[in-house]
Amino acid sequence: MKKCCDMKGFLSFLMLHLIGKQSMSGDDIRTELEKRKGTKPSPGTIYPVLKTLCENGWIEEVPSQGKEKKYQLTSSGKQELKNANKKFMCMFYDMK
Amino acid sequence: MKKCCDMKGFLSFLMLHLIGKQSMSGDDIRTELEKRKGTKPSPGTIYPVLKTLCENGWIEEVPSQGKEKKYQLTSSGKQELKNANKKFMCMFYDMK
DNA sequence: TATATGTTATCGTATATCCGATATTAGCAA
DNA sequence: TTGCTAATATCGGATATACGATAACATATA
Incomplete structure (x- = not known):
């Protein structure tokens, strides 16, 4: 049976x-x-999204050493997150 | 540009x-x-979902007159919503 | 240097979402 | 009954999501 609220679509958010x-x-x-x-x-779920977020200019690599690449928000990403949070709240404000 | 937090996937929820x-x-x-x-x-978004929710046994028509069909949750639907809310909260508890 | 390990990256594919357009149906009014 | 309106229903298609499998890469250790 198809699931309800399976989180599809909110991964980048x-x-x-x-x-x-x-x-x-x-x-x-x-x-x-x-x-x-x-x-x-x-991995095939996460990394393509990371790439897209980079291409959108919302995140960037943190200059560092080690094999892991750490990412942080850009100022544009902070703005986007702010907008997304607002939309999220409008949509789900009465959820409990 | 691809949107972030565009609510895709949460419609049935x-x-x-x-x-x-x-x-x-x-x-x-x-x-x-x-x-x-x-x-x-x-309409092409809403009615197919209503149909699916019916087929899942989560909602049912409210017996009534008038051209509109009103729907209400079944007990199974209430349970499903409860589960979905729980998952939702786990996922987004720290969203603001 | 060579090997192992763990992280990152890519590719093809299956699935679901949602829309626009169009049809159908039910009730109401003349 | 006939036409009108609004709600409901259906269909095909575009898009996005997410996965599994596999490859590439970097670092650490022998």
């Missing part, structure tokens, strides 16, 4: 939100999402 | 939520969603 709280790598994000969703998203 | 608050017709739902999203979903 969530990822923007997570990166906004703290700079994160793709793997950090997978781990954090596992905590929230119960299932760990596959 | 939202519709279940709205019908849970008050019995509603397809058109009522379109009007309410317009308030929340800013844009009014097309």
Whole structure:
């Protein structure tokens, strides 16, 4: 049976939100999402989204060493997240 | 540019939520969603979802007169909404 | 240097969402 | 009954999501 509220469509929003709280790598994000969703998203899910967020200019690499690439929000990304939060709230303000 | 947080994927969840608050017709739902999203979903968006929710046994027609069909949650639908709310909260608890 | 390990990246595909356009139906009025 | 209106229903198609599988890459260790 088709599921209800299966979180489809909010991945980029969530990822923007997570990166906004703290700079994160793709793997950090997978781990954090596992905590929230119960299932760990596959690499093929996360990395293309990271790429898109970069291309949109919403996140950028944190200059660093190590094999992990950490990302942080750009100022444009902060603005986008702000807008997205607003839309989210309008939509779901009475959810409990 | 691809949008972030465009509400895709949460339509059935939202519709279940709205019908849970008050019995509603397809058109009522379109009007309410317009308030929340800013844009009014097309009939081709709403009615197939209503049909699916019926087929899942989550909503049922309210016996009534008039050309509008009002729907209400079934007990199974109430349970499903409860589960969905729980998942929603796990996912978005720290959203602001 | 060579190997192992873990992170990142890409590709093709299946699925679901949602829309616009169009048809159908039900009730109302003349 | 006939026409009008509004709600409902259906269809095809465009788009996006997310996955599994696989490859590439960088770092650390032997």
